[in-house]
Amino acid sequence: MTSPHRQRTALVTGASSGIGLATARALAAGGYAVYGTGRNPQNLSDDARVPGVRYLPLDLTDPASIERCAADAGPVDVLVNNAGESQSGPFEEYPAEDLERLFQINVLGAVHLSRLLLPGMRERGYGRVVMIGSMLGSLPLAYRSSYCASKAAIRTFASAARAEFSPYGVWLTTVEPSSINTGISERRTHLVRPGSVFEEQYRRVIARLDAREAAGIPAEEVAGQVMDAIRARRPRPLYAVGGGSRVAFAMKRVLPDSVSERILNRQFGVRFQ
Ligand SMILES: NC(=O)c1ccc[n+]([C@@H]2O[C@H](COP(=O)([O-])OP(=O)(O)OC[C@H]3O[C@@H](n4cnc5c(N)ncnc54)[C@H](OP(=O)(O)O)[C@@H]3O)[C@@H](O)[C@H]2O)c1
Numbered sequence: 135m136t137s138p139h140r141q142r143t144a145l146v147t148g149a150s151s152g153i154g155l156a157t158a159r160a161l162a163a164g165g166y167a168v169y170g171t172g173r174n175p176q177n178l179s180d181d182a183r184v185p186g187v188r189y190l191p192l193d194l195t196d197p198a199s200i201e202r203c204a205a206d207a208g209p210v211d212v213l214v215n216n217a218g219e220s221q222s223g224p225f226e227e228y229p230a231e232d233l234e235r236l237f238q239i240n241v242l243g244a245v246h247l248s249r250l251l252l253p254g255m256r257e258r259g260y261g262r263v264v265m266i267g268s269m270l271g272s273l274p275l276a277y278r279s280s281y282c283a284s285k286a287a288i289r290t291f292a293s294a295a296r297a298e299f300s301p302y303g304v305w306l307t308t309v310e311p312s313s314i315n316t317g318i319s320e321r322r323t324h325l326v327r328p329g330s331v332f333e334e335q336y337r338r339v340i341a342r343l344d345a346r347e348a349a350g351i352p353a354e355e356v357a358g359q360v361m362d363a364i365r366a367r368r369p370r371p372l373y374a375v376g377g378g379s380r381v382a383f384a385m386k387r388v389l390p391d392s393v394s395e396r397i398l399n400r401q402f403g404v405r406f407q
Contacts, residue, residue, distance in 0.1 A: 142260075144364075145169045145203075145210045147192060147247065148217025150182050152316030153266060156357035157214055159184045164361060169207045171217065192217070194243030195235055204250035209258065212364055213251050215244035215288070216266040220318050222340060223325030224332040225279045232325055233280055240284035245291055252304065261304035262364045265292045266356075269312040269379055272372075273386060273394065276404045277332070277339045285310070293371045300368075307369040309360055312376030313350035319343070338403035351376050 144161045148154035149170025158170040168187045172178060175189035183189070192203040194217055204210075221228075221236045248263050255261025270278055271285025292306040299306060326336050359375040374383050385394050396406045 141165065141167050142211040143167045143169070143207070143209060144212035144214065145171070145190075145207050145251070146214040146216055147171045147194070147244070149184075149187065149189070150175070150178055152318060153311065153314060153353045153356045153360075154214070154216040155182060155184070156353035157216060157360050158187050160354070160357040160361050161212070161214075161364075162186045166212065169210070171203060192247075194239045194247075197246060200243055200246045201250065204247060207251075209254050210251045211255065211258070211260055212262045212264070213248060214264045214266065214360060215248065216264075217244075218266065218284075219281075220322040221281045221284075221325065222278050222322055222336075222343075223280070224277060224330060224336060227327050227330060227332070228280055228325050232323065236280050236284055236323075237287070240281075241287045241291070244288055248306075252299065255304045256299060256302040259303045261299070261302075262369065263292065263304070263306045264360055264363055265289060265306070265308040266360075267308045267310040269310045269374060269376065269382060271308075272310060272374075273382055273398050275339070275402060276399055277336050278343075289372065296371060305366075305369045307363050307371060307373065309356065309363060309373045309375060310379070311356050312374070312379040312382070313343075313346035314353055314356055314376060315347060315350040316353050319347045335404055342402045349377075 144166040146154050146158045149158040150172035158168050162168045162184050170187045171190050171192035173193045190203050190206050193199040218240045265288045267289045268285040270282045271289050274282040289308040292308050296306050356375050363369045363373050399406050
């Protein structure tokens with residue numbers, strides 16, 4: 135068993151910006167020894183570095199990089215799988231290699247890293263693995279099908295595996311943010327073909343998504359929710375955070391899926407026949 139006085143170690147993927155940066159800062163302020171990752175941490179500006187956080191290179195598209203990162207970090211008590219790609223496009227038009235990259239980053243890479251670190255957590259009798267999902271993993275939206283599916287997949291991996299690890303003091307949980315003002319809109323991958331029959335609706339959805347993100351809550355609020363989940367004695371399967379998420383999840387609970395999908399898509403300007 136771990137001594138209650140030993141400083142716990144946390145690893146946050148994608149700590150170079152946005153939610154990952156805010157979470158690394160919150161963990162460092164909370165007394166954890168923190169590793170943060172980025173694909174090229176040597177190039178991080180001072181603004182993107184948290185004092186005391188040690189940076190490791192990690193590219194989730196590369197299994198060898200994932201294995202090196204886990205080995206370099208050593209024993210980890212808290213893993214926050216935050217790194218992700220925001221992808222959008224009409225279902226018909228996603229190139230296969232883009233779909234594969236998205237699932238490698240958002241799902242399989244995070245699963246790989248978790249599976250390398252979980253045995254140590256289990257043997258030491260304490261661990262937390264937090265998946266940063268998305269509200270769109272629970273409430274799917276047109277023209278985001280690959281992203282929605284990846285976020286539903288990572289949540290489901292965590293939710294299903296919870297009962298395997300909870301007897302060992304190790305808890306998996308998912309935090310699903312709604313719109314968070316991190317600048318992710320600028321880094322979103324757009325996979326719509328020139329002249330696409332879907333282009334007009336696609337542009338409408340993306341404009342509304344970008345506007346919501348720009349008006350979203352700051353990343354620090356998500357980091358606060360992540361900290362609460364980590365500190366909970368029995369973390370819940372799912373935490374929703376961000377403007378509108380309470381109403382959206384309440385709607386999902388009480389309305390039939392066919393009604394809530396219509397409401398959500400209409401909010402983003404998608405006609406639903
Ligand atoms: N912002 C929102 O509105 C929102 C809403 C719901 C969910 N989320 C989720 O929250 C998480 C963080 O989003 P954010 O808004 O903070 O975005 P962000 O600022 O763009 O951060 C994404 C992070 O992922 C890392 N990353 C990207 N590709 C990677 C790869 N191949 N391998 C390893 N790391 C990679 C980036 O690091 P480098 O570029 O330095 O490698 C960066 O640190 C994501 O999983 C996102 O899907 C965001």
